[in-house]
Amino acid sequence: xxxxxxNAGLIICIDDRDFEIGVPSLVNMERAVDNSRHTxxxxxxxxxxxxxxxxxxxxxxxxxxxGRRRKLIPLMLKSCNLPSRIAMLTYADFTRSPEREAQMxxxxxxxxxxxxxxxxxxxxxxxxxxxxxPNPFGDTGRITDSDQFFGRKELLRQIFExxxxxxxxxxxxxxxxxKSSLLSMVCALxxxxxxxxxxxxxxxxxxxxxxxxxxxxxxxxxxxxxxxxRGYKLTRALxxxxxxxxxxxxxxxxxxxxxxxAHSQLRGLxxxxxxxxxxxxxxxxxxxxxxxxxxxxxxxxxxxxxxLDVGPFPPDVVRAFLAHRLRGTGVTFTDxxxxxxxxxxxxxxxxxxxxxxxxxxxxxKT
Numbered sequence: 001x002x003x004x005x006x007n008a009g010l011i012i013c014i015d016d017r018d019f020e021i022g023v024p025s026l027v028n029m030e031r032a033v034d035n036s037r038h039t040x041x042x043x044x045x046x047x048x049x050x051x052x053x054x055x056x057x058x059x060x061x062x063x064x065x066x067g068r069r070r071k072l073i074p075l076m077l078k079s080c081n082l083p084s085r086i087a088m089l090t091y092a093d094f095t096r097s098p099e100r101e102a103q104m105x106x107x108x109x110x111x112x113x114x115x116x117x118x119x120x121x122x123x124x125x126x127x128x129x130x131x132x133x134p135n136p137f138g139d140t141g142r143i144t145d146s147d148q149f150f151g152r153k154e155l156l157r158q159i160f161e162x163x164x165x166x167x168x169x170x171x172x173x174x175x176x177x178x179k180s181s182l183l184s185m186v187c188a189l190x191x192x193x194x195x196x197x198x199x200x201x202x203x204x205x206x207x208x209x210x211x212x213x214x215x216x217x218x219x220x221x222x223x224x225x226x227x228x229x230r231g232y233k234l235t236r237a238l239x240x241x242x243x244x245x246x247x248x249x250x251x252x253x254x255x256x257x258x259x260x261x262a263h264s265q266l267r268g269l270x271x272x273x274x275x276x277x278x279x280x281x282x283x284x285x286x287x288x289x290x291x292x293x294x295x296x297x298x299x300x301x302x303x304x305x306x307x308l309d310v311g312p313f314p315p316d317v318v319r320a321f322l323a324h325r326l327r328g329t330g331v332t333f334t335d336x337x338x339x340x341x342x343x344x345x346x347x348x349x350x351x352x353x354x355x356x357x358x359x360x361x362x363x364x365k366t
Contacts, residue, residue: 001042001075001094001147004104006134007328010111016141033071038111040073043091045080045198075107078198097192135364136325138357140350143181146188150324151317151349152178158308159186159280160193163244168270168279170250170287170302173310176350179282180205182310183246186280190244199224205248211257230265238269238276245270250281250301254290263301271304279305312347322356331363 005012013019013036019028033039041047074082074091082091092103092110143149159182162169173179187201194200202222209215217228222245225237253263270277279301283290287302313321318341322333333341337359345351 001104002145003136003147003325005108005111007136011134037071038073039071040075041086043074043076043080043082043086044078048080048083073107073110135357135360136329137353137360139353141180142184143178144184144188146185149181149185150321151313152182152185152310155182155308155310156185156189156193160190162306163190163278163280164194166273166278168305169281170305170307171280171282171310172286172307173282173284174348175284176348177310177312178349179310180248183248183280183282186244186246196244200242201244201246203246203248206252207249209252212259212262215253215258215262234265235269241276242278243276244278244280247279247281249283250287251283251285251290267301267304281305312345313349313352314347315342318342318347318352321352325356326360329360331360333359333363 002012002014013032015025015028015032019025019032072086072089074086074089076091076093076095079095092107094100094103139148159169159171163186171179171182183203187203190196190201191198204218204222206215209218213228216230216234220228220234223238223241223243225234229237252258253266266277266279269275270279281287281301286307287305290301319338322338322341326332333356341352341355341359345355
């Protein structure tokens with residue numbers, strides 16, 4: 001969604017890229033809303049549950065409480081019960097995949113025409129739409145927007161196929177190769193691909209936790225349990241549940257702050273056809289190297305997980321990715337330039353993003 005809007009010549013502000021670090025989130029949101037012609041609200045059950053109250057208090061101070069200036073534009077990504085303040089507005093419906101392209105066209109058209117229909121006492125204060133297309137490369141960190149995700153169709157197909165068989169998976173690849181993004185896409189696309197409720201999928205990064213106690217607290221929170229549990233109490237609480245747990249940075253469990261009991265319980269919760277958990281774990285090293293078999297640990301996690309390797313993009317995917325991102329920018333890369341990018345980056349996604357961003361900046365100046 002973001003590339004389409006930016007390629008349409010719109011200046012977009014998003015939290016994880018544009019918000020100022022160290023500033024309270026509400027202050028960042030207030031500044032963004034105040035300095036933007038429109039605020040797009042992407043509606044999901046999780047967002048309504050966790051962030052609507054804070055955002056509603058911010059909206060109360062805007063200059064468009066009745067919605068006449070179309071300041072607030074709702075986008076329904078996943079079906080949810082709408083707060084009354086949003087329910088009175090017409091939303092773009094992105095819940096059905098076959099209609100998303102038509103809805104995106106409708107949204108871009110609406111954003112373009114809204115500027116012409118605004119009524120303001122001082123028209124000189126209206127902000128013009130941007131005409132400079134932002135650099136389409138340079139993404140960093142975990143990608144959570146499926147529109148931004150690229151190049152792992154076959155790997156995702158394998159993952160969903162194996163999960164459908166009840167298989168636990170270990171995703172292995174070097175740093176910044178795209179493992180975290182892949183796990184995010186399992187959670188984002190899994191409900192539709194596997195025909196399961198969204199709450200069936202949970203993502204947890206061990207980079208967020210400090211030690212074993214913190215891990216159990218975060219795990220139980222992600223699994224929808226009201227309090228931190230472990231041991232038999234956790235096992236009992238998960239009876240009759242079926243959850244696909246995407247566990248990122250699993251190598252942290254090899255640190256001294258984790259005991260063999262955490263490894264053993266995680267294995268026990270995911271072992272067997274009736275187990276409450278199916279695991280998709282991500283690490284830089286194979287599990288057999290992280291958790292070696294030992295007398296006090298009957299079987300390592302590697303014993304219940306099939307390994308899938310995440311490698312760099314092949315040349316055809318690199319070319320398709322570059323063409324996709326350059327669409328609508330007015331910039332093209334020559335075959336020799338693409339060959340140089342391949343030679344420089346080896347198809348590594350993060351390295352490719354940086355190198356392509358640099359080349360794009362050079363091409364824009366010429």
